[in-house]
Every structure is written in structure tokens, then in C-alpha cells.
Amino acid sequence: MQNIMFIWKREIASYFNSVVAFTVVDLFLLITGALFWLSFFSEINVLTMRGFFNQAPLFLAFFAPAITMGLIATEKRSGTLQLLMTMPVTEWQIVVGKFLAACTLLAVMFGCTLMYPLTLDRLGDLDWGATMAGYIGMMLLGGSYCAIGIMASSFTKDQVVSILVAFFLCFGLYLVDQLAGQPTGGVAYAFQYASTSYHFQNIARGVIDVRDVVYYLSLIVVCLYIARTVIASRRW
Amino acid sequence: MANQPSIVVEGLTKDYGDFRALDGISFKVEPGEIVGFLGPNGAGKTTTMKILTCFMAANSGSAKVVGKDVYQESEAVRRSIGYLPENVPLYEDMLVYDYLMFVAQVRGIEGAKREDAIRRVVKLTGLESVVNRDIYELSKGFRQRVGLAQAIIHEPDVVILDEPTSGLDPNQILEIRDVITEIGREKTVIFSTHILQEVSAVCDRIIVINHGKIVADGTFEELSDQVAESARGLVVEVESDTDMSAKFATLDDVTDVLRDGKTYRVLTRKESDVRKRLVALAAAEGIDLVSLRTYQPDLEETFRALTGGKGSVSSNDEEE
Numbered sequence: 001m002q003n004i005m006f007i008w009k010r011e012i013a014s015y016f017n018s019v020v021a022f023t024v025v026d027l028f029l030l031i032t033g034a035l036f037w038l039s040f041f042s043e044i045n046v047l048t049m050r051g052f053f054n055q056a057p058l059f060l061a062f063f064a065p066a067i068t069m070g071l072i073a074t075e076k077r078s079g080t081l082q083l084l085m086t087m088p089v090t091e092w093q094i095v096v097g098k099f100l101a102a103c104t105l106l107a108v109m110f111g112c113t114l115m116y117p118l119t120l121d122r123l124g125d126l127d128w129g130a131t132m133a134g135y136i137g138m139m140l141l142g143g144s145y146c147a148i149g150i151m152a153s154s155f156t157k158d159q160v161v162s163i164l165v166a167f168f169l170c171f172g173l174y175l176v177d178q179l180a181g182q183p184t185g186g187v188a189y190a191f192q193y194a195s196t197s198y199h200f201q202n203i204a205r206g207v208i209d210v211r212d213v214v215y216y217l218s219l220i221v222v223c224l225y226i227a228r229t230v231i232a233s234r235r236w
Numbered sequence: 237m238a239n240q241p242s243i244v245v246e247g248l249t250k251d252y253g254d255f256r257a258l259d260g261i262s263f264k265v266e267p268g269e270i271v272g273f274l275g276p277n278g279a280g281k282t283t284t285m286k287i288l289t290c291f292m293a294a295n296s297g298s299a300k301v302v303g304k305d306v307y308q309e310s311e312a313v314r315r316s317i318g319y320l321p322e323n324v325p326l327y328e329d330m331l332v333y334d335y336l337m338f339v340a341q342v343r344g345i346e347g348a349k350r351e352d353a354i355r356r357v358v359k360l361t362g363l364e365s366v367v368n369r370d371i372y373e374l375s376k377g378f379r380q381r382v383g384l385a386q387a388i389i390h391e392p393d394v395v396i397l398d399e400p401t402s403g404l405d406p407n408q409i410l411e412i413r414d415v416i417t418e419i420g421r422e423k424t425v426i427f428s429t430h431i432l433q434e435v436s437a438v439c440d441r442i443i444v445i446n447h448g449k450i451v452a453d454g455t456f457e458e459l460s461d462q463v464a465e466s467a468r469g470l471v472v473e474v475e476s477d478t479d480m481s482a483k484f485a486t487l488d489d490v491t492d493v494l495r496d497g498k499t500y501r502v503l504t505r506k507e508s509d510v511r512k513r514l515v516a517l518a519a520a521e522g523i524d525l526v527s528l529r530t531y532q533p534d535l536e537e538t539f540r541a542l543t544g545g546k547g548s549v550s551s552n553d554e555e556e
Contacts, residue, residue: 078326080327
């Protein structure tokens with residue numbers, strides 16, 4: 001448990017030391033903020049965060065992998081992972097520590113957008129329930145993308161390959177129900193269930209359903225398990 | 237438990253695809269020994285170390301560190317070793333102090349003792365002047381010291397160093413060597429190198445590896461004797477320029493004569509007899525002998541004889 005915290009702390013320190021993390025956070029805030037506010041005033045009717053929660057997930061599919069791309073890949077390339085693995089730390093602790101660090105950065109990033117609902121609240125009556133549900137959904141979605149990103153990062157020594165693989169997977173999962181065309185019956189349900197956006201929209205509507213939460217948590221666990229196994233495979 | 241060997245390796249074999257990196261090596265290291273791994277590039281030194289540090293598994297054979305199996309009790313083994321990999325991987329963006337603190341934490345040193353541990357290794361490895369610098373700013377020599385510092389911060393029983401002096405200038409090599417000797421006072425140390433002088437200067441014992449096999453194991457004197465045994469003979473220096481090879485070769489028990497200017501190496505089957513007869517021969521021929529001694533190979537000759545002359549004694553060993 002303590003080891004997870006040590007690894008988390010190291011990654012956090014390295015995030016706040018690095019240009020990459022700042023660039024990613026700034027760009028995300030800039031793009032989503034601009035898109036939200038520009039359209040907000042042109043078609044103002046109800047005070048709601050829906051516009052933000054509609055656009056942000058798509059950008060998250062790119063920005064979350066940008067946060068996680070180097071987490072394992074650079075350590076593999078520089079050899080520090082090798083050294084870390086000869087210390088009394090388990091692969092789970094390494095992977096989970098890094099995952100939590102990425103989630104922390106996401107939380108900070110989302111925290112910066114809390115200005116939007118606070119501003120809206122001053123203009124009138126904002127539905128805080130739906131807004132908070134939206135943020136919880138963003139965190140679950142972002143966490144899943146981070147887990148996918150860490151998995152992709154464990155596959156390679158190359159950050160570029162890592163981000164592209166992760167981006168492909170995140171984007172694919174986001175759009176899978178729309179790409180599938182117009183299937184019916186069980187197939188439609190399966191595609192819908194696999195889609196991250198479907199579950200996100202459920203939550204963003206303000207209904208936190210156990211099924212949606214379970215979907216995200218299992219996605220996270222599966223991806224982290226694969227990452228852990230890939231790292232540990234050196235040992236046998 | 238006091239007298240159990242620090243390291244026991246039995247029949248270790250490792251394949252990388254078709255390439256057999258280790259071919260059934262076995263050895264034992266007693267507590268407090270400083271052992272040098274010597275061998276040409278790609279001989280299997282790094283592979284052996286990776287297995288001992290639980291980074292990689294062998295295809296067959298077993299390895300025990302302080303009585304614990306590297307595969308069965310990996311975590312216990314990792315607690316009792318310190319490791320400096322080749323090329324010294326460090327977190328470039330951290331301060332030296334922060335890095336050592338991180339290692340101290342992960343290595344399981346208790347909170348209150350971490351500061352002391354850092355202070356101790358910083359002093360031992362001479363890092364005082366760079367503790368608050370970023371690691372990426374450091375020179376190669378200081379990086380190497382940071383690497384050494386992290387390997388011993390938790391006072392491990394066994395310290396494994398993979399080419400700790402490669403790429404350093406002669407002064408730095410001497411300094412690192414002193415640190416290794418210092419560490420070796422209390423700990424078992426294994427280090428690999430292809431600098432020959434280093435092993436004779438620092439090590440109690442040398443293990444020579446070639447093509448994944450141990451070709452020699454002992455103190456430098458023992459190894460040198462072993463080579464002298466297989467290539468026994470005399471070194472004769474004469475005053476005249478005339479070629480004496482043919483004459484020396486006529487002596488009984490002489491198998492071969494190698495000439496290098498005025499110096500001859502007379503290879504023999506039995507040495508004691510030949511010496512007298514050679515002196516007699518020289519007297520009969522009217523040649524002045526400048527010197528006559530038993531052949532004792534130096535480090536380089538020993539190394540070359542043991543590794544079949546194929547050893548390149550420079551550049552890095554890159555496996556995998």
C-alpha cells in the first residue's frame with residue numbers, strides 16, 4: 001500500500017516538473033473551454049453544462065493518452081523500470097501507482113473547469129445534481145482512458161506508438177455504437193454496452209446507475225491487469 | 237545462518253531465441269567476498285546478473301541469494317540485494333536527493349532512518365556537492381556514483397554491479413574502485429568488468445565467463461598458474477641477434493619455440509630439466525644469456541588464454 005503511494009508521489013512530482021503535462025492540461029482547457037463558451041452565448045436558452053459534457057469526452061480520448069503515454073514506455077526505454085523491478089515492489093503497485101497519478105492529474109484538470117458551473121450558477125439556477133453526476137462520469141471515463149493509456153504504454157518503449165495505440169482504442173470505444181451502423185437486437189445491445197460514450201451519456205443525464213459504474217471499473221481493472229501482466233512477463 | 241553462502245547458482249541456462257546466453261553455469265559466493273565477473277562482450281555476465289536480481293527468469297537451473305530462491309522468494313531476494321545495472325538508469329528529472337529518498341522509500345527503509353541512510357551513502361560515494369542538483373545535469377562520474385548510492389542505501393547483504401566503471405576517466409575509475417573496496421568490507425560484492433587491472437586490484441576472486449560458460453574461477457594467482465600450467469615454458473633473453481629457435485627446438489621435451497627479437501619463449505613439457513640443458517646448450521654455443529625465467533602470464537595473456545583470444549577488451553556489452 002505504501003509503495004503505491006511512493007510511486008504515486010514520484011509520478012506526481014514528475015508531472016508537475018514536466019512541460020508535457022502542462023501543455024496537455026492547458027490545451028485541453030483551452031479547446032474545451034473555447035468550444036463550450038463560444039456556442040454557449042450564441043444559442044443561450046437554458047443554464048446547463050450539457051454542452052461541455054457533450055464535447056469534453058471526445059477530446060479526453062486524445063488528451064488522456066497524452067498524459068499516460070510515457071508512464072511505462074519511457075521507463076522501459078531508459079531502463080529505470082528494470083531497476084525498479086529489482087526493488088521490493090510488485091508490478092501491481094507500479095501500475096496502480098502510475099494509474100492513480102494520471103487520475104490525479106485529470107482531477108486537477110477537471111477541477112480547473114469547475115469555474116464554468118460556478119459562473120453559470122451566478123447567472124441563474126444551475127442543476128447541480130446533473131453537473132456533479134457529469135463530473136463523476138468524466139472522472140470514470142477519464143480513468144478508463146488512463147487505464148487504456150497505461151496498458152498501451154506497457155506494450156512499447158516508444159511514446160509515439162503508445163499514444164497512437166491508446167488513442168485508437170479510446171476513440172474506437174467511444175464511437176463503437178455509432179460506427180456499427182443500425183444493428184438490431186442483441187448485436188445493438190452489445191455494441192451499445194461496449195461504448196464508453198453510451199455509459200457516459202447515461203451518467204451525464206444525472207442518473208448514476210450501478211451498471212454504468214461497473215462498466216468503467218471493469219474496463220479499468222482489465223486494462224491495468226493486462227499492463228501488469230505485460231510488465232511481469234519479463235520475470236518468467 | 238551466519239555461514240551460508242551469499243549466492244549459490246546451479247546449472248543456470250538462458251536462451252534468447254536461438255542464442256544460448258548462459259549454458260549451465262554454477263558457482264558459489266561466500267559472504268564478504270568481492271567477486272569479479274570477467275569475460276568478453278556477450279559472454280553472459282549481464283544475463284547472470286539480471287537473473288540474480290530477479291529481473292529475468294532462467295530457462296533452467298536455480299539461483300539462490302542469501303539462501304532464498306530468486307524465483308520462489310523473489311521479494312525476499314530483492315530486499316537483500318542492491319543492483320547497479322549497466323548504463324546506470326536514473327530518473328533524469330529528479331534531484332539527486334529526491335531520487336535517493338524515493339529509493340529509500342521503495343527499498344523499505346523506515347521513515348525516521350531515511351535521512352540518515354541518505355547522509356551515509358552521500359558521504360560514502362562523495363555526492364555532497366551535487367545532492368541538490370538535477371540528475372540530468374550530472375557528469376558521467378557523478379551519475380555512476382548516484383547509481384552506486386542507490387544500490388547500497390538499504391545496506392543490502394549482496395551488491396551486484398554491472399560494469400560500474402565503464403565509460404569513466406582514469407581518475408573516476410580509481411575513485412569508484414575505492415568505493416567498491418569500501419563497500420566490500422562488509423558486503424558481498426559481485427561486479428562485472430572487462431578492465432583487467434580492475435579485477436586484480438579489487439577482487440578477492442575472479443570468475444571468467446565465456447560463451448555462457450565459466451571457464452575459470454579463482455584468485456588471479458590461481459588463474460595465472462592455471463594458464464601457466466597449460467602453456468608452461470621458459471622465457472629466454474639472449475644477447476646475440478642470430479636466430480636460435482632451431483637450436484632450442486632440438487632440446488628434448490621442447491614442444492615449440494616462439495621468437496620475438498632477442499626474446500624466445502620456449503614451450504616445454506617439463507620445465508626443470510630443460511633449464512639446465514638450455515644453459516648448457518647456450519654455453520656450448522657461446523651465447524650469453526641475458527635472462528632466463530619461468531613463463532608467468534600477465535593479466536592480459538591470462539584473459540586471452542582463458543577466453544580463447546576472442547575477447548574484445550573494450551566497448552559495451554549489449555545483450556538481448
